[in-house]
Amino acid sequence: MTHYLYELDRRVLTMRSKPVRNYATPGLTSSIVGGEGRGVVRLFESDRDTREWITPHSHRFDFTCLVLEGTVENILFTAGAGENPNRYAIATLLPVEGGLGRYELARNGGVASFGETSTTYRPGDVYGMTAKQIHSIRFSRGARVLFFEGPQVSDTSVVLEPFSEGRIVETFEARSWMFDRD
Numbered sequence: 387m388t389h390y391l392y393e394l395d396r397r398v399l400t401m402r403s404k405p406v407r408n409y410a411t412p413g414l415t416s417s418i419v420g421g422e423g424r425g426v427v428r429l430f431e432s433d434r435d436t437r438e439w440i441t442p443h444s445h446r447f448d449f450t451c452l453v454l455e456g457t458v459e460n461i462l463f464t465a466g467a468g469e470n471p472n473r474y475a476i477a478t479l480l481p482v483e484g485g486l487g488r489y490e491l492a493r494n495g496g497v498a499s500f501g502e503t504s505t506t507y508r509p510g511d512v513y514g515m516t517a518k519q520i521h522s523i524r525f526s527r528g529a530r531v532l533f534f535e536g537p538q539v540s541d542t543s544v545v546l547e548p549f550s551e552g553r554i555v556e557t558f559e560a561r562s563w564m565f566d567r568d
Contacts, residue, residue: 388509388510391454391509391510394452394454394532395454395455395530398419398429398454398530398532399429401419402417402418402419402429403417403418403419404417404418405417409430410440411436411438411440412434412436412438413432413433413434413435413436413527414430414431414432414436414525415430415431415432415433416428416429416430416533417429417431419532426535427532427533427534427535428532428533428535429530429531429532429533430525430529430530430531430533431529431530432456432525432526432527432528432529432530433527433528434527435524435525435526435527436523436524436525437524439522439557440522440523440524441522441545441546441547441557441558441559442461442463442474442500442520442521442522442545442546443479443520443521443522443543443544443545443546444517444518444519444520444521444540444543444544444545445515445517445535445543446517446538446539446540446541446542446543447517447535447536447537447538447539447540448514448515448516448517448536448539449514449515449533449534449535449536450512450513450514450534450536451507451512451513451514451531451532451533451534452510452511452512452531452532452534453507453508453509453510453511453512453513453529453530453531454509454530454531454532455509455528455529455530456509456525456526456527456528456529456530457506457507457508457525457526457529458506458507458513458523458524458525458526458529458531459504459505459506459507459523459524460504460505460506460507460513460515460521460523461502461503461504461521461522461523461524462502462503462504462505462515462519462520462521463500463501463502463520463521463522463546464500464501464502464503464520465498465499465500466498466499466500466501467500467501467503468500468501468502468503469501470501471499471500471501471502472499472500472502472548473497473498473499473500473548473549473550474497474498474499474500474546474547474548474549475493475495475496475497475546475547475548475549475554476495476496476497476498476544476545476546477491477492477493477494477495477544477545477546477547477558478491478492478494478495478542478543478544478545479491479542479543479544479545479558480492480542481541481542489558491545491558493547493554493556495544497549500520500546517539517540518540520544520546545558
């Protein structure tokens with residue numbers, strides 16, 4: 387790690403608060419960095435390789451990330467793209483009172499083919515996405531990523547679930563062990 391990343395990493399570790407453990411996948415913790423304002427800064431830390439599949443999804447905001455430690459594999463899903471696209475059912479994730487970990491999914495968006503593009507990011511790399519882009523993500527053990535969440539630009543998110551043998555395979559879930567707050 388370069389000197390400036392090391393110093394940034396050390397400073398951020400002293401600024402984190404409100405940890406949420408098992409953030410959609412075992413071992414991933416999300417903490418708020420700093421105070422309140424326009425948008426949110428989070429620190430994602432992973433104490434294990436996140437091998438469990440996170441259902442492809444969009445966000446309600448644009449974001450930019452800086453990898454401080456470890457690696458991050460970001461998998462983008464693009465409608466109609468790729469040589470061998472997979473079919474997915476498109477669902478809408480609706481806001482529900484109570485926040486993180488409480489979701490209502492409207493499975494009425496039809497079915498489409500999506501190609502996948504995977505990119506691995508390392509310490510010092512910066513990547514970002516718009517609210518309309520759909521992705522899944524994996525973190526290496528020891529990964530630390532600063533996540534700069536912009537202001538909300540949409541009231542809903544999109545979720546993709548596999549479509550196979552003529553039916554939706556319902557993979558989206560918020561299980562009881564997810565989004566564990568201290």
